[in-house]
Amino acid sequence: MTLSDEDKITIEKFALQNAVKYGKTPQLGAVMGRVMGACPHLRPLAKDVGPMIQHILDEVSKESPEEWQSRLETIAPELIEELNTKKEPDKGLKPLDVEEGEAVVMRFAPNPNGPPTLGSTRGIVVNSEYVKKYGGKFIIRFDDTDPQTKRPMMEAYDWYIEDCTWLDAKPDQVVIASDRMEVYYDYARKLIEMGHAYVCFCDGGDFKKFKDAKEPCPHRNQSPEVNLEHWDKMLAGEYEEKAAVVRIKTDITHKDPALRDFGAFRIVKTAHPRPEIGDKYVVWPLLDFEGAIEDHKLGMTHIIRGKDLMDSEKRQGYIYNYLGWEYPKTTHWGRIKMHEFGKFSTSGLRKAIEDGEYSGWDDPHLPTLRALRRRGIRPEAIRKFMIDMGVGETDVSISMDTLYAENRKIIDPIANRYFFVWDPVDLELEDGACCTVNPSLHPTENRGVRCIDVGSRLKVCSSDVESVKVGDMLRLKDLYNIEVTSVDPLMCKCLGDSMEDAKAKKMKIIHWVPDDGINVKVLAPHGEFTGIGEKQIVDELDNVVQFERFGFCRIDSVSDEDDVVAYFTHK
The missing domain is CATH 1.10.1160.10 (Glutamyl-trna Synthetase; Domain 2)
Structure with missing residues (x-):
């Protein structure tokens, strides 16, 4: 087929706009999408149009950024205007409610029962970013007061600090709740003395019946003196697990059952995994109590928490009111x-x-x-x-x-390119066209070349040649064209290195590796891949590279025998 002059101009202007916007030669797919949107008559001919677009992109790549700008201003000035006026959608963090001169203090409070995940990372990044924006203080507080159900993991404490530092969110202060048990005990005693807390001996089922009926349990109206006596016995370990719970008095007739006389402390006789804590304590605060005390003691000004924790804020509000404290400004967010x-x-x-x-x-x-x-x-x-x-x-x-x-x-701009052949099969060249080729380490950045010695036997992906037949012609990327002369075993003859011939004859382009390449194993979320790679990959330890037609990978290890293990990054 032949493109009209108008179609060629359309392709060129979209290619130039993309080049001007990103400062580099466009990818075929990016321009193809714009062209097909503007030229619906070309959509049924997409297979034929693709090579023609690529030819125009090749011509664009020969020009400088200044020439791209000048040419686009000549043929499509409206696209220059589009680049200048098109706005990105609103993204990022909205301003905090900060009073003039207020010192912003924010925290991230994980339970260290495992390392940070993508879910918890949002709290690390957003809180630290707000603190940077307002010149405040970022605190990591380990809420590790559940040694039984969500038992802390010793390694996780260090992992959180390492990962925060890696994320450019190094905390200004690190607090470990299990180090501060005496502080929580002091406030529990104070609330009991004030008559705002009591020791309850109801089992869970019985208390629920009272709560659901909006009635006080038999222990609610005990005197502070009696409650203090029971509290001291709890601390001394005289009661068994689940025998007694400290509850905060609220409105026992509140319309929300979750806010009626909630638990603040329970007895847990499982030793804490931190050796300096061990079995030192048997009475542990529940998260709503511990968090309420800490947010005040640490001077928290702003809290971001999940909208599913709104009840926690309401429960903590009772403690703040009893102690005459002002609750931090709170923002809620949805789940990810x-x-x-x-x-x-x-x-x-x-x-x-x-x-x-x-x-x-x-x-x-x-x-x-x-x-x-x-x-x-x-x-x-x-x-x-x-x-x-x-x-x-x-x-x-x-x-x-x-x-x-x-x-x-x-x-993408910094990852060197290499060939990796997974599920490899042998390809033998009849005429033994031995040579040395030097493909670029990067298609657009001037960072040198690879040196690949080519012998008479290569490795190629089995999927690339599983349906070939005698007479088929293929292009070995960055090498030369070949014609299949035998399928079993797979043998080919060299046709020369003309890229124009390859394009004209619409040859399939495949990648390859010399027969003496190195063993490579790629570990990926979608499977494990083994194959052969270029020898120079061993020099990329701990770097991210791109295995052409496969994806980006980080080179994780290189053995003494030069066997490589890589972790898949993404396409």
Whole structure:
């Protein structure tokens, strides 16, 4: 087919607009989409139009950015105007309600029963970003006062600090709740003395009956002196687990049952995993009480919490009112759902790891920061991803592709390119066209070349040649054209290195690796891939590279035998 002059101008103007916008030669797909949208008559001919668009892009690539700008101003000045006026949708963080001269203090308060996941990362990034914006103080507070049900994991304390630092969210202060038990005991005693708290001996079922009936339990009206006596016995370990609970008095007739006389302390005789704590305490605060005290003691000015925790704020409000404190300014946000991971819990992941379902907390299947870091996701991409999401009460359902797109912008210009052949088969060249080729390390950045010695035998992907037949012609990328002369075994003859011939004859382009390449294993969320790669990959330890036609990968390890293990980053 032949394009009309008008079609050629349309292609050129969209190619130039893309080049001017991003400062580099456009990708075929980006321009193809704009062209097909503007030229519906070309859609049925997309297969034929693609090479023609690529030819125009090749011509554009020969020009400088100044020439792109000048030519676009000549043929489509309206697209220049579009670039100048088009606004990005509102993203990012809205201003906090901050009074003049107010010193902003914000916190992230994880339970350290596992490392940070993508879900908890939002709290780390957003709170730290607000503090940076207002020149305030960012606190990490470990809410580790449940040594039984959500038992802390010793390694997780350090992992949180490491991951926060990696995310450029290093805390100004680190607080561990289990170190501050005496503070919580002091306030419990004070509330009991004031008559705002009592020791309840009802079992759970009986108390629920009283609560549902909006009636006080038999212990609610005990005198402060009696309650203090029971409190001291609790601390001394004289009561068994579940025998006694300290409750905060509220409105027992409140319309919301969750706000009626809520629990503040319970007896847990399981030793805490921190050796300096161990079995030192048997009475542990529940999260609403511990968090209420700490937010005041640490001078919190602003809190961002999930909208599902609104009841916590209302319960804590009673404590603040009794003690004459002012509650911090609070913002709520909705849940995040990542399409690729669905619902998950840290405790569930921990059990799956213990059962051998995953190799560890950095397994590429997991949504932990440790796993994402090992895969080659950059902290700058994660920060931007979380900040752009903003703070709102609407639940957010989002794909990892959004994060991958941010990461791709960062790693694409710096990742060297290499061939990796997975599920390889042998390809023998009849005429033994031995040579040395030097493909570029990067298609647009001037960073040098690779040196590949080509012999008479190569490795290619089985999927690339599974349906070839004698007489078929293929293009070995960055090498030469070949014609299939035998299928079993696979043998070919060299046809020369003309790229024009390859385009004219519409040859399929495949990649390859010399027969003496290195062993490569790629661990990915969608499977494990083994194959052969270029020898120079061993020099890329801990770097992210792009395996052409496969995806970006981080080189995780290189053995003494030069065997490589890589973690898949994304396409």
